[in-house]
Amino acid sequence: xxxxxxxxxxxxxxxxxxxxxxxxxxxxxxxxxxxxxxxxxxxxxxxxxxxxxxxxxxxxxxxxxxxxxxxxxxxxxxxxxxxxxxxxxxxxxxxxxxxxxxxxxxxxxxxxxxxxxxxxxxxxxxxxxxxxxxxxxxxxxxxxxxxxxxxxxxxxxxxxxxxxxxxxxxxxxxxxxxxxxxxxxxxxxxxxxxxxxxxxxxxxxx
Numbered sequence: 001x002x003x004x005x006x007x008x009x010x011x012x013x014x015x016x017x018x019x020x021x022x023x024x025x026x027x028x029x030x031x032x033x034x035x036x037x038x039x040x041x042x043x044x045x046x047x048x049x050x051x052x053x054x055x056x057x058x059x060x061x062x063x064x065x066x067x068x069x070x071x072x073x074x075x076x077x078x079x080x081x082x083x084x085x086x087x088x089x090x091x092x093x094x095x096x097x098x099x100x101x102x103x104x105x106x107x108x109x110x111x112x113x114x115x116x117x118x119x120x121x122x123x124x125x126x127x128x129x130x131x132x133x134x135x136x137x138x139x140x141x142x143x144x145x146x147x148x149x150x151x152x153x154x155x156x157x158x159x160x161x162x163x164x165x166x167x168x169x170x171x172x173x174x175x176x177x178x179x180x181x182x183x184x185x186x187x188x189x190x191x192x193x194x195x196x197x198x199x200x201x202x203x204x205x206x
Contacts, residue, residue, distance in 0.1 A: 077112040
């Protein structure tokens, strides 16, 4: 089973990406709906509309009131065990809270369920990047530095020079990640989802 950990600061657009990624994985075949389970971890954020996702055939699990990268590590492990037992999906998409460090979530999963393949994608907000960078630099660096894939979102709201500056700034935190520019309110290209879904072995062959 593969776990896609989706991180990024509050309001960066994680939920919009989750919805499109789930649709990409499932495709048009109703029988494939059980291939993906969405795991939500929220602390005061607006979560995915669970009823909408469930009515579309997705399974949605929730972890509320704590951050799985620290105080809820045990609950995350139990939750994943339950998901494997009850649904046995091919992929779990985990949308972390906006203040979580995805690398810590991956560490928790690797320690308790080493057989799972964990990949980290982080979303950066191009529109607010410069405004957030100074007061939130340590948090943003901590979220991005171990990501396998980074999506620079809201590119439709900035000019080319600003986007280039954001990308350069992000690369100071993480030089090995694949970086893509997106607008999550529009259709995300399939090659971006393919990058998010690559295994560690597949990445080393690139």
